[in-house]
Amino acid sequence: MIAGRLPLGWIQLAHQPGRFAMALCGVAAAVTLVFMQLGFMNMIFDTTVMVHRLLRADLVLVSPSFRDMMSTGTIPRRRVVQALGVEGVADAEALYTATRDWVKPDGERGTLLLLATRPDFAAFTDPVITAQQHLLAQPGSILLDAGARGDYRAVLDGLARGEDWRTEMGGRAITVVGRFRLGSSFGNEGVLIASDETLQALALNRAAAAPNIGLVRLAPGADLRATQAAIAAMLDPADTRVLTHAEFVQHTRGYMVSNSPIAIVFGFGLVVGLVVGAMVVTQILTADVQEHMGEYATFKAMGFSNRRILAIVYEQSLLLAALGFPIGLLCALGLYEMIRAAVAMPITMPLSRVAIVFGATFAMCALAGTLATRRARRVDPADVF
């Protein structure tokens, strides 16, 4: 007895373990499908701003045509120098980006995003990179993303033994002198970091006067919004925009959400998952109600209210949600791990997503319960005679 009531929903479910297991599988499959859709969608969004988050800056100067790191446009370098003259700015430097093919250790060609800046400018949030940036002062030296897609074990093992690895990029010899870990995205297989001098040598068509991004760091105590406004007032909005780092990240993420079909495609998959789950649970609960019509009529004849009968069905639907959800969550976590290992991309499970899917699972099962109660509502106690 729980609060003076027999847990009839639970008792009925547990009495038919086969059907119970099938219902749990249905809920778990729906939960897994929803988690996968959300995981893939956010993985795409996250990978598009992965490099954004690697950049250490309070304000970012970008071209008005900037979309993401694969489509940045360029800004005049003098805008970076101008920003340096604004009160509150402690440091500013240009960042160059380029996508380049290179020959991987297995002889295959791969596309990587090359980031380049002055070696003595701490442009990155990752202290592992900052600690190795001085190695980039030697022309032709690069740092390799250990999370890049492909088999780089030989290179990484060599680096661990203190051996540099030489290869070719754009017809020029380069040397991998260090490593960091970021991961690949849908646009590129990984990231390389070089000095601005090395990039000029590797990308012959790039002018030093036209970097892709300006990184601006503020002096301690400087007001972010006031400094942003001061820089914006001084620059020509036709060639440069000033964004806070958060706006910089949101700009690309927002562009992807609203201008790509990704959210629609995965959103559709998510709805399909919930509908299929609701159908499975409805089907099973309806069959259970049908099987217990005689008992429900007896209960009603004995004095059970209609609400008490419906509560049995809802109890079952919510139990299926509560027990099916963790199974689906565990499946999704396992699949996330497999995907991380297979494609070297950051698929994560934030608590907010767990909470949202938990809520959606209960809503799905409550809807299924409501549909299943249609028959239970029609139980006539006089049918017992």
Next chain:
Amino acid sequence: MAAIIARGLTHGYGEGPVLRALDLEVAAGEVLFLMGPSGCGKTTLLTLIGALRSVQQGELTVLGHALHGVDDAARVASRRRTGFVFQHHNLHRSLTALQNVMVGLEARGQSRLPQAEAMCRAALASVGLAGFEARRQDKLSGGQRQRVAIARALVGGPQLLLADEPTGALDSTTGREVMAAMRSLARAQGTTLVIVTHDPRLHEAGDRVIAMEDGQIRSMRKEFAL
């Protein structure tokens, strides 16, 4: 004091009335048998007294509460004051004997009482099923199942017990035992019993036997006078 008072009770299902202006009065604590051919209206009368159907015409008062012109909530409340025993035990197949009795107590709104479980165990013991609490219906004989149904109907002390062919699915010996158990428990609790049965051998357990025909009471006799 009368437990049931019916005046001009008329009820039908579309093709003429099944009950025709029936008048009946049953005293509190009385054991009344209803008999008659199939279709004579005895089950309809039972369902009206049990508040399983709305009264169409006439007046019906059960345990001091009018059942004519009342809403569903009033009928549900009336059912909580009444115990039912059906021809087929109608036990819940997923529940143990004890849990089935607990359902009866829950329906009566007494399952929150601290002694609720003890009351259910006592009800089972009173029908000779002490030690059978954990058994489901598939581990009970037909007679034992009907005893559980009686315990479920009488737990919590309803003032009225309605039974429809309670021994119909049992052999004669088991039927007599079940009837005796039902009667002795009802007597102990002062419960009014209205029992529909075709079995004249059981009438000796009653105070009064009413024979029905064509929706009306044809005859009424004191059983002890037979």
